[in-house]
Amino acid sequence: xxxxxxxxxxxxxxxxxxxxxxxxxxxxxxxxxxxxxxxxxxxxxxxxxxxxxxxxxxxxxxxxxxxxxxxxxxxxxxxxxxxxxxxxxxxxxxxxxxxxxxxxxxxxxxxxxxxxxxxxxxxxxxxxxxxxxxxxxxxxxxxxxxxxxxxxxxxxxxxxxxxxxxxxxxxxxxxxxxxxxxxxxxxxxxxxxxxxxxxxxxxxxxxxxxxxxxxxxxxxxxxxxxxxxxxxxxxxxxxxxxxxxxxxxxxxxxxxxxxxxxxxx
Numbered sequence: 001x002x003x004x005x006x007x008x009x010x011x012x013x014x015x016x017x018x019x020x021x022x023x024x025x026x027x028x029x030x031x032x033x034x035x036x037x038x039x040x041x042x043x044x045x046x047x048x049x050x051x052x053x054x055x056x057x058x059x060x061x062x063x064x065x066x067x068x069x070x071x072x073x074x075x076x077x078x079x080x081x082x083x084x085x086x087x088x089x090x091x092x093x094x095x096x097x098x099x100x101x102x103x104x105x106x107x108x109x110x111x112x113x114x115x116x117x118x119x120x121x122x123x124x125x126x127x128x129x130x131x132x133x134x135x136x137x138x139x140x141x142x143x144x145x146x147x148x149x150x151x152x153x154x155x156x157x158x159x160x161x162x163x164x165x166x167x168x169x170x171x172x173x174x175x176x177x178x179x180x181x182x183x184x185x186x187x188x189x190x191x192x193x194x195x196x197x198x199x200x201x202x203x204x205x206x207x208x209x210x211x212x213x214x215x216x217x218x219x220x221x222x223x224x225x226x227x228x229x230x231x232x233x234x235x236x237x238x239x240x241x242x243x244x245x246x247x248x249x250x251x252x253x254x255x256x257x258x259x260x261x262x263x264x265x
Contacts, residue, residue, distance in 0.1 A: 007223065026071050033075070036101065149174070153202060168208055187236055189231045234264075
């Protein structure tokens with residue numbers, strides 16, 4: 001198994017020590033573990049700062065490789081929270097710092113937090129969803145220094161009201177920008193941990209991505225606790241197989257490797 005969305009104490013919203021995550025991953029039979037620590041510049045909550053001590057982060061990754069490298073492959077990744085007005089800051093960061101894997105996520109829309117549901121204030125739930133996808137598209141049209149989009153329909157997790165619109169037109173526009181540029185998406189299995197009936201993205205979005213020609217897909221638990229590593233992976237691999245995906249993708253130095261899903265079923 002490959003878990004390509006994992007956090008440790010280097011992320012501001014996680015308290016698990018990196019070593020504990022690695023030991024738990026080995027115990028669960030994970031062969032590749034990619035830490036994707038949070039960076040969210042200008043996150044709209046002054047009480048939490050999503051930034052990373054890069055020298056300490058890199059040193060800790062290297063120490064984990066020395067201790068456990070014979071049992072597990074450990075990758076150094078990052079999850080960046082994009083907003084249209086700060087893309088140049090991420091461009092600068094990624095030119096200066098080497099990562100094996102970069103997730104491009106959107107946690108803030110219209111400079112408002114999704115987590116605190118501020119995006120839904122003073123607008124309809126339909127308008128909030130539409131704005132989220134429009135800003136996401138704007139970001140990936142202007143910014144290319146990433147490997148996959150993180151939990152592309154994350155807004156579903158924070159919406160208290162159901163929407164009848166699947167927003168497939170907006171998502172298709174995102175995928176049509178993504179796929180020709182050699183980028184992919186992740187299947188983030190955390191959705192059901194937070195009360196949804198599905199992972200992120202939902203099965204209809206996964207099917208849409210596949211119908212658009214999407215091949216690159218990573219599997220990530222978005223674990224912030226050791227108990228969450230590889231959450232629902234067998235179920236998720238079966239779903240991907242049923243939807244016609246042939247491969248799970250891993251990365252090293254941001255270069256993809258494709259692994260047949262059949263070997264995991």
